[in-house]
Amino acid sequence: MGILTRVTRNIWRKKTRSSIVILTVCLALTLLIVLPPSINERATITQSAVNSLVDYNNDVTSSVTLSATEIQCEYGYDINPSLFGTGPIYFANGLMNASMYNELVSIPDVATVIPIFEDLVTANRSYEIYGVPLGNSSDFKDPSIMPSNITAGRNLQIGDSGVVVVDDVTAKNYSLSVGSSFDVLGRNFTVVGIEAWSPAQGYCVTMNLEDAWAITNTTGQATKYLVFVDNVDSVNSVVTRIQSLDPKLQISSGALQLNSVSGLQSQLSELTNSDQSTLSSIQSTGAAEICLAIAAVVVTVLFMMLFSVRERTKEIGTLKAMGATNGVILGQFMLEAILLCLIAVVIALAISKTVLPTLSSLLLPMPVEIGPGLAPYPNGTMYLQPNTVGYSKTLILPGHETNFLAASITPQSMLLAVGVALLLGALGSLYPALKAARTKPAEAMRYE
Amino acid sequence: MSDLVLKIEDLTKVYKLGKRDVQPLTNLNLDVKKGEFTAIMGPSGSGKTTLLNIIGCIDKATSGKVLIDDIDVAKLPESKLYKIRRDKIGFVFQNFNLVPYLNARENVELSMELAGKFQGQRGERANEVLATVGLSGREQHRPQRLSQGEQQRVAIARALAKDPAIILADEPTGNLDVTNKREIVKLLSDLNQKQGTTIIMVTHDEQVAMQTHRMLTLRDGKISEDKVCGAASLDNQPSEAIEA
Numbered sequence: 294m295g296i297l298t299r300v301t302r303n304i305w306r307k308k309t310r311s312s313i314v315i316l317t318v319c320l321a322l323t324l325l326i327v328l329p330p331s332i333n334e335r336a337t338i339t340q341s342a343v344n345s346l347v348d349y350n351n352d353v354t355s356s357v358t359l360s361a362t363e364i365q366c367e368y369g370y371d372i373n374p375s376l377f378g379t380g381p382i383y384f385a386n387g388l389m390n391a392s393m394y395n396e397l398v399s400i401p402d403v404a405t406v407i408p409i410f411e412d413l414v415t416a417n418r419s420y421e422i423y424g425v426p427l428g429n430s431s432d433f434k435d436p437s438i439m440p441s442n443i444t445a446g447r448n449l450q451i452g453d454s455g456v457v458v459v460d461d462v463t464a465k466n467y468s469l470s471v472g473s474s475f476d477v478l479g480r481n482f483t484v485v486g487i488e489a490w491s492p493a494q495g496y497c498v499t500m501n502l503e504d505a506w507a508i509t510n511t512t513g514q515a516t517k518y519l520v521f522v523d524n525v526d527s528v529n530s531v532v533t534r535i536q537s538l539d540p541k542l543q544i545s546s547g548a549l550q551l552n553s554v555s556g557l558q559s560q561l562s563e564l565t566n567s568d569q570s571t572l573s574s575i576q577s578t579g580a581a582e583i584c585l586a587i588a589a590v591v592v593t594v595l596f597m598m599l600f601s602v603r604e605r606t607k608e609i610g611t612l613k614a615m616g617a618t619n620g621v622i623l624g625q626f627m628l629e630a631i632l633l634c635l636i637a638v639v640i641a642l643a644i645s646k647t648v649l650p651t652l653s654s655l656l657l658p659m660p661v662e663i664g665p666g667l668a669p670y671p672n673g674t675m676y677l678q679p680n681t682v683g684y685s686k687t688l689i690l691p692g693h694e695t696n697f698l699a700a701s702i703t704p705q706s707m708l709l710a711v712g713v714a715l716l717l718g719a720l721g722s723l724y725p726a727l728k729a730a731r732t733k734p735a736e737a738m739r740y741e
Numbered sequence: 742m743s744d745l746v747l748k749i750e751d752l753t754k755v756y757k758l759g760k761r762d763v764q765p766l767t768n769l770n771l772d773v774k775k776g777e778f779t780a781i782m783g784p785s786g787s788g789k790t791t792l793l794n795i796i797g798c799i800d801k802a803t804s805g806k807v808l809i810d811d812i813d814v815a816k817l818p819e820s821k822l823y824k825i826r827r828d829k830i831g832f833v834f835q836n837f838n839l840v841p842y843l844n845a846r847e848n849v850e851l852s853m854e855l856a857g858k859f860q861g862q863r864g865e866r867a868n869e870v871l872a873t874v875g876l877s878g879r880e881q882h883r884p885q886r887l888s889q890g891e892q893q894r895v896a897i898a899r900a901l902a903k904d905p906a907i908i909l910a911d912e913p914t915g916n917l918d919v920t921n922k923r924e925i926v927k928l929l930s931d932l933n934q935k936q937g938t939t940i941i942m943v944t945h946d947e948q949v950a951m952q953t954h955r956m957l958t959l960r961d962g963k964i965s966e967d968k969v970c971g972a973a974s975l976d977n978q979p980s981e982a983i984e985a
Contacts, residue, residue, distance in 0.1 A: 295854065302842040611838040614799050615899075616827020616855045734799035734826075738834070 296621070300629045307601075311633060314597045318637035318714075319644075321589040323652070324582060326638075326645040326702060326710045331653035332579035339572040343565055350561045361525050362404075363435055364546040366397075366535050367517040391513030393538070397520055400534045402527035405431050408515030409438055410505045420463045420496040422477065424505025427453050435519050440499050446471035446486035449499060457500045458486040466496075478508040574658050582656055587717060594630045594721025602626065602729040609729050610737025619730035626726035627719055634718030638711050645702055745808075746906050746939045747773040747796060752805035752815075754791055754962075765791040767962035768805070773907070778933040778940045780950035780970070783959035789943045790911055792959065796941065797830050797909045798822045810906050827856050831900025833910040837892040839884040845871060845895045846880040849902050856903045870898040874928055890921030897928060901938065908932075910942040914949055926952050 304311045368389070397406045410424035425439060426432040427449055433439070440448055440458045449458055457477070459469055464487050469475055473484045477498060490496070506512040522531045528546050535544055602609070609622055754766040765788035773779055781789050794800035795807060795815075802815040814825050831852075832838075839848050849867040858866070871880055874894040884892050893913060900908050910929065914922040926949050932938045933954075942953065950956045951970050958966035 298847075299840070299843065306842045607836075607838060608840060610799075611832075611834070611840070612851075612855070613823070614797060614826060614830075614832045615852045616823050616830075618823050621855065735794045738794070738799065738838075 296625055296628060300625060300632055303629060304632065310597065314593060314633050315637045315640070317593045318590050318634055318718075319641045321586040321593070322634075322638050322641035322710065322714055323645050323648065324586040324656070325590075325713060326641055326706065327649050327652045328579050328583050328586070328656065330702060330706060331649065331657055332575060335575045335653075335657055335659075336572060339568050339575065343568045343572065346561050346565045346568065350558055350565070353557060353561075362522050362528065364520040364522065364528065364532055364535065364544060365517060366520065366542045366544045368541060368543065388511065388514040388516060389518065394513070394515070394518065396538055397518055397535065400520075400531055402523045402531055403520055404523050405434060405519075405521040407432055407434065407438070407519040407521075408502060409517040409519065410502055410509070410511065410514070411516045412509060419466060420459070420498050422505050422509065423497050423499045424502035425449065425499060426502045427451055434521055438519070440486065440488040440494075440497075442489040442491065443486045444489050446484070448486055448488075449501070453485070454501050454504055455482055456485040457482040457498050458488055459484055459498050460490040460494065460496055461487050462490040463496045463498065480504075480508050571658055578657055590634070590714075590717040591721040594634065594718055595724060597633075598626055598630050598722045598725035599728070601629070602725045602732075605729075606732065606737045606740040609732050610734045610740065613732070613734035613737065622732075623726045623730040626729050627722045630722030630726075631715055631718040634714040634721075635711070638714035641714075642702070642707055642710060649702065744775050745772050746775045746777075746810060747771070747941075748806070748808040749796075750806040750808075752792075752795065752807060753803050754788070754795060754800070755803045765962055766795070766802075769963055771957070771964060773939065773941060775906075775939055776933070776937040777955060778930065778953040779942065779955045779957060780953040781941065781943045781957045781959060782945065782947065782950050783965075787959040788962045789959050793909050793911050793941065793943050796907070797832055798825045828903070829906040831903065831905035831908040833893070833896050833900050833908060833913045835912040835915040837884070837889075837896045837916075839892055839895055839899075841884055844881050844883050845876060845887065845891075845898075848884070848895055849899045852899050852903050858903070866902055867898075870902045871895070873901065873932070874898045888921070889917055890924055893917060893921070893925050894928065897925070897932070901932065901936075906939060908938055908940045910940060912943055912945065914944065914946065922946075922949070 366389075394406060394408060397403060407426055409426075410422070412422045429451060432451075443458070444461060446458075449456070457475060459467075459475070464470065464484070467475065469484050469487075471484055471487060475482045475484050475498070477500075482498075482500060482504070488494075488497075488499075506514070520531065520535065522528055532544055532546055535542060612622060749769060749771040752766055752769040752771075753764065755762055755764045757763070765786070769788075769792065781792065783789050791800060795802050796809070798809075798814050798817075805815060806813050807815045809825060809829050812825065814822060817825065840851060843851060846864070846867045849870060850863040853863045853866060868877075868880065871877060874897050876891060876894055876898065879887065879891060882891075884895070887895065893916075897908075897910075897913070900910075908929075913929070914925050917925060929940055929942065930952055933940050940953075942950075944950050947956075953970050956966075956968045956970050957964050958968075960966075
C-alpha cells in the first residue's frame with residue numbers, strides 16, 4: 294500500500310466524478326491530438342496551393358512575354374462525326390497545305406513559320422500523333438510545343454528521328470518504357486522519353502514533324518502554324534494579312550493573349566489571396582482551439598482538484614497530524630490529477646484516429662478554395678481554362694487528391710500528447726495540491 | 742533524559758477571531774511522566790483541544806515552552822514539526838478520522854508508511870496492533886463496514902502502531918454508545934497499564950476521566966485542578982456510571 298494505491302482507490306471511490314473529469318479532459322485532449330496534424334496538413338496543402346498559383350502565374354506571364362511576337366493560326370474544331378473512327382488518321386482541325394506555308398513566309402515582317410502536325414485519337418488508336426519540327430534551334434522559339442514534363446528518359450531534341458516521347462498513360466496502355474520499340478501506323482519508333490499526362494496535352498505520342506508527315510502521308514501539311522514576326526509592333530498588321538488569306542483561320546497572338554492574361558492574372562491573384570487568407574484563418578482558428586483545449590484541461594483539473602481538496606480537508610489534516618510532509622500531500626493530489634489525465638489521454642488517443650477527419654473538418658476551414666475558372670481533375674490537377682489564353686500548362690493545385698486530408702497521428706505525436714497530458718495534469722493540479730500541502734493541520738481538523 | 746515525557750512552561754496561546762484576540766491558554770504549566778494516563782476536562786472553550794493540538798504539534802504556542810522528550814517543539818519550525826508528529830505523537834480523534842478508502846490494516850499501515858517503515862515491517866506490526874485492540878479477522882474491512890467502536894479501535898491501533906511517546910486522544914468516546922465507550926476506555930487503560938503507553942485524553946465525561954491516573958481541569962486557559970485518580974477497572978463500574 295503506497296501513494297499510488299491511495300490515489301487509485303480514491304479515483305475509484307469517486308467513480309462518477311472521476312468519469313466526468315476523464316471525459317472532459319479526454320475531449321479536450323482529443324482536440325489537442327487531432328488539431329496539430331490537421332493544421333499542419335492543411336497549412337502544407339494551402340501553402341503548396343499558393344506556391345502553385347504563384348508559379349503558374351509566373352509561367353503564364355513569362356510564356357506570354359516570350360510569345361509576344363508569336364501568332365498561332367489554325368482551323369477551328371470542325372468535327373465531322375461520320376469521320377470519327379473510320380480511318381487511321383483523323384485531322385480534327387483541318388489541314389493547311391504547303392502553299393499556306395509559302396504564303397505565310399512571304400508576309401512582310403514574318404521571321405519564322407513553324408508547322409505543327411496533330412491528328413486525333415481514333416477508334417483504333419487511343420493516342421494522338423503530334424509532330425514538331427526538330428530541324429534547327431529556331432524551331433524551339435515556342436518551347437510549349439515540346440513535351441514539358443518528362444518523367445523518364447529524355448525530351449526530343451534537334452535532329453531526332455525515329456524516336457518518340459509518349460505520355461505515361463499511353464505508355465501504360467501500350468506497355469511502353471524508355472527504350473521500347475513502338476509501332477505507329479506501321480513504322481517502328483523507339484521510345485526515348487515518358488512525359489506526365491496532362492489534360493491540355495491529352496494522350497499523345499510526340500515525334501519529329503518529318504516522321505509524322507511520313508507515316509500519315511501528309512508531307513508539307515500542318516494543323517497549326519506558329520508565325521513569329523520581327524517585332525511586337527508588326528503583330529497586328531501580320532494578323533490582318535493572315536486573316537485575309539483565309540477568313541476561317543482562327544488566329545491568336547501574344548498581343549491578344551496579353552489581354553486574356555491580365556484577366557487570368559487577376560483571377561490567380563484573387564485565388565492566391567483567398568488561399569493565403571485561408572492559411573492564416575486555419576492557423577489562427579487552430580491556435581485558438583488549441584488554447585481553448587489547453588484551458589479546458591487546466592480549468593477542469595483545477596476545479597476538480599480544488600473541490601477534492603476542500604472535500605478532503607479533514608483527511609489532509611489527519612495525514613498531517615500523522616506526520617505527512619507537505620511533499621506527500623502535494624504528491625498525492627498531483628498524482629491523482631496526472632493519473633486522471635493519463636487515463637484520459639489513452640482514451641483520447643484510441644478515439645482520435647477515428648474522429649480525426651470529422652473533427653478536423655468541423656473545427657478547421659477547408660484548405661483550398663476552387664475558384665471560378667478552375668476545374669478539378671483527378672489526382673489534384675486543376676485545369677485553368679487554357680484555351681481562353683492560349684496557354685496550355687496544367688495547374689497542379691494540391692488539396693483535391695483522392696487521399697485529401699489524410700493527416701495521421703504518428704508515434705511521436707502520441708508521445709507528445711501523453712507528455713502534454715501529464716504536463717497539463719500537473720499544471721492544473723499544482724495550485725490545489727499546494728493549497729492542500731500548505732493546509733494548517735489544526736485548521737483542517739476543525740473543518741466541517 | 743528525565744522521566745518526563747512532556748513538560749509545559751508558561752504556555753500561552755492567543756489567536757485572532759475577527760478583530761478580537763482570543764486567549765484560550767494563559768501561562769499554563771504542566772508535567773506528564775512517562776506511562777501516565779492523564780485526562781483533561783473542562784467546559785467548552787476552556788482550551789482543552791487547543792492544548793492537545795499544541796502538544797500534538799498541529800498548532801503553535803504563542804509563547805512558552807513545550808518539551809516533548811526534552812525537545813522544545815514550541816521553537817521548531819513547521820518544516821521540523823512533522824517529524825515530531827510522525828515519531829512522537831499518536832492521535833486518536835473523536836470522529837476517528839480514518840481514511841475511508843483504506844481498510845483497517847491499510848489505515849494502520851499508513852501511519853507507519855509516513856514514518857518511513859518498510860512494507861514488510863508494516864504488515865506484521867499492523868496485524869499485531871490490530872490484534873492488541875481486538876480486531877483480528879477484521880483487517881480487510883473498510884471503515885464503513887466497521888461499527889463505531891471498531892473504527893475507534895482501528896484509530897487507536899493506528900496511533901499505537903508507530904510506538905509514539907504520547908498518545909493524544911481528543912474525546913475518543915464522544916461519539917460512542919455506552920458499551921463501546923466502556924470498551925474503548927478499557928482498551929486505553931489496558932494499553933497504558935500493560936504497555937506503559939503515555940496517554941493524554943480530553944474528555945467531557947467525568948466517569949471516563951476517573952479511569953485515568955490523573956485528572957486535570959482546565960478553566961479560563963489554566964489548570965484549575967490537578968487530581969490523582971484511582972484508575973480503577975471499568976469492569977467494576979455500572980454502565981450508567983459512565984453514561985454521559
